[in-house]
Amino acid sequence: MNRALLCLACALLLWACSEGTATYERPTWRSAPSDAAPAQLAPSPEPQVQAPVRPERLTLATPLGAAAAQAYLTQLSPFLVERGLTADELGRLRVEGGAALEPILTGWTREAGFAQAARHLVSNLLAVGGARDGIDFELPGNLAAYTAARQLPWATVLTADFCIDAAGARRACDTGAPFSGGGVLNTRAYLTSRAGRFNLTRASTLLAAFACRGYPMEAELQPRLPAASLIPLFQKDDDTSAGSGFGNGSACYTCHGQFSAHAQLFVKFDATGLWREAATGQQDPAGELGRSLNGLMTSHMLDAASAKSEVSQFFGRPVQHLGEATAVLAGSEPFAQCQVRQLLAYATGLQKLDAIDDALVREVALRATDLLRHSPTLGELVLETFLDARVQKAILDGVGAPP
Amino acid sequence: MILFALLSGCLGAVTPAEGRALAAATASSSPASAGKSPGPSAAPALEAGFTLPREQVRLLPFSARLNLLAGVLGVSAGDPLLAPLVAARFDLGASDYANGIKPDLSWTAARVAVWVRALGPACTALQTRFPLPSALDRFVPLALGREATADDAAALEAASAGLGLSASEQHQTSCLALLSSTEFLTR
Numbered sequence: 001m002n003r004a005l006l007c008l009a010c011a012l013l014l015w016a017c018s019e020g021t022a023t024y025e026r027p028t029w030r031s032a033p034s035d036a037a038p039a040q041l042a043p044s045p046e047p048q049v050q051a052p053v054r055p056e057r058l059t060l061a062t063p064l065g066a067a068a069a070q071a072y073l074t075q076l077s078p079f080l081v082e083r084g085l086t087a088d089e090l091g092r093l094r095v096e097g098g099a100a101l102e103p104i105l106t107g108w109t110r111e112a113g114f115a116q117a118a119r120h121l122v123s124n125l126l127a128v129g130g131a132r133d134g135i136d137f138e139l140p141g142n143l144a145a146y147t148a149a150r151q152l153p154w155a156t157v158l159t160a161d162f163c164i165d166a167a168g169a170r171r172a173c174d175t176g177a178p179f180s181g182g183g184v185l186n187t188r189a190y191l192t193s194r195a196g197r198f199n200l201t202r203a204s205t206l207l208a209a210f211a212c213r214g215y216p217m218e219a220e221l222q223p224r225l226p227a228a229s230l231i232p233l234f235q236k237d238d239d240t241s242a243g244s245g246f247g248n249g250s251a252c253y254t255c256h257g258q259f260s261a262h263a264q265l266f267v268k269f270d271a272t273g274l275w276r277e278a279a280t281g282q283q284d285p286a287g288e289l290g291r292s293l294n295g296l297m298t299s300h301m302l303d304a305a306s307a308k309s310e311v312s313q314f315f316g317r318p319v320q321h322l323g324e325a326t327a328v329l330a331g332s333e334p335f336a337q338c339q340v341r342q343l344l345a346y347a348t349g350l351q352k353l354d355a356i357d358d359a360l361v362r363e364v365a366l367r368a369t370d371l372l373r374h375s376p377t378l379g380e381l382v383l384e385t386f387l388d389a390r391v392q393k394a395i396l397d398g399v400g401a402p403p
Numbered sequence: 404m405i406l407f408a409l410l411s412g413c414l415g416a417v418t419p420a421e422g423r424a425l426a427a428a429t430a431s432s433s434p435a436s437a438g439k440s441p442g443p444s445a446a447p448a449l450e451a452g453f454t455l456p457r458e459q460v461r462l463l464p465f466s467a468r469l470n471l472l473a474g475v476l477g478v479s480a481g482d483p484l485l486a487p488l489v490a491a492r493f494d495l496g497a498s499d500y501a502n503g504i505k506p507d508l509s510w511t512a513a514r515v516a517v518w519v520r521a522l523g524p525a526c527t528a529l530q531t532r533f534p535l536p537s538a539l540d541r542f543v544p545l546a547l548g549r550e551a552t553a554d555d556a557a558a559l560e561a562a563s564a565g566l567g568l569s570a571s572e573q574h575q576t577s578c579l580a581l582l583s584s585t586e587f588l589t590r
């Protein structure tokens with residue numbers, strides 16, 4: 001029965017993840033000329049691969065008028081700075097119209113309300129906040145607010161090797177993990193609220209919140225671990241015909257070949273979010289499927305040494321632990337694009353992230369990151385996102401005030 | 404172009420505008436341009452990056468509502484005037500994830516009642532600065548981010564017509580109506 005339930009869960013994930021995953025594109029670079037061509041033959045022409053160009057910000061042919069600009073910022077201000085427009089801003093919009101958008105938005109990114117908005121963005125993404133059982137569920141939100149307030153790269157929420165206390169001061173994170181990094185994921189708030197069998201929820205929340213992905217995702221982005229390296233439950237990738245008897249049949253490997261790599265990063269965190277050196281990743285023989293001993297979760301890995309090790313692979317890169325994995329994620333194009341989608345969803349209430357035009361997201365992310373050469377602040381992401389004409393048009397169309 | 408050159412030689416300098424007009428005239432009359440429209444092609448229409456349903460109305464998160472109100476009052480979110488709202492925050496849709504309370508952005512009649520009741524002290528405090536409805540022209544821009552209209556005044560007048568309200572009661576009624584409106588509380 002447990003196996004049936006697990007494969008039913010996999011079926012649901014398989015169906016959910018087949019909806020609208022974005023295509024991962026790697027930049028191409030001019031190839032070097034070959035030295036091996038014989039001297040008497042003319043060399044083959046090199047492929048004319050264009051160096052990538054930072055996309056220009058798309059602006060409206062006619063700047064927004066005063067009324068439209070005001071309507072636009074009235075929609076955004078409660079979410080980006082948690083207040084209404086000030087008399088000064090209203091006056092400026094009356095005079096300058098759309099030309100005032102950039103200076104006003106820039107000013108917003110330096111306000112305390114912006115840091116609070118960052119707090120709520122992350123807290124809602126991770127469903128954390130408050131306190132319980134001696135665990136501070138505000139740590140992830142504190143780090144997000146700190147990162148936004150000090151205009152640190154937004155990726156700091158994933159790469160920070162510190163946490164922030166209620167007074168805004170740096171402190172050690174509360175999991176006791178010996179590695180550095182991990183940001184908001186290296187908090188008991190995240191780990192305990194997402195504790196679950198095989199560490200599936202910790203892995204899937206990480207991917208959904210910061211890469212806008214589910215399982216299965218593109219294999220070129222997240223190569224599957226070899227099936228033979230997984231416990232038999234997850235090796236199967238048989239035909240999903242109705243006669244198989246369980247949910248999606250036996251196509252567990254399709255998802256779990258990728259799940260395995262990410263879930264392994266959490267193998268040493270118990271259900272309360274504390275890091276345990278002695279974690280083995282072995283199934284508790286008397287426990288529910290997916291649970292190990294002492295409040296820990298079962299590993300996907302077959303080999304005992306691999307099962308108890310935090311060493312894994314993230315987006316094709318070998319990593320020693322969660323801290324290295326989040327650094328890989330933070331430097332990836334999916335992260336940059338996902339943060340654009342999350343910002344738009346947060347500010348507009350859009351429910352389906354994949355309903356946002358892929359080209360818009362890609363271009364905004366490439367602009368904000370300068371073709372992945374720069375780690376933008378949340379403020380920079382906000383400016384590039386909300387100064388884009390396609391975003392302005394969408395929001396104004398939605399309030400019945402098309403530009 | 405040949406005609407342009409000839410004309411400039413015969414007539415002296417040709418102004419740029421004259422030159423463009425001549426060029427356009429010669430181009431449009433030439434066999435090569437037959438059937439073609441002069442001038443640049445139209446830029447493609449701008450596509451929105453996503454679609455928001457026009458009927459979608461979202462209650463603002465509790466923290467945003469509180470901060471909006473604090474801005475109208477000219478106080479911080481921790482001011483005692485807002486304490487009744489903070490005390491009722493979970494009834495008003497605030498979250499406490501640690502204890503299993505998710506944000507609830509539904510705007511029910513019960514929730515409106517809680518909001519209106521908790522708003523009383525704040526509206527009382529506003530009467531000195533913004534005695535409503537006479538101060539509507541100054542209050543609406545602050546609260547709603549737009550200019551007051553005749554419709555705003557008419558609506559408030561209609562709501563209190565024939566009730567024999569005192570000035571204080573009129574202010575309270577107007578204040579509660581404006582600060583409990585969907586325009587103030589939703590996007």
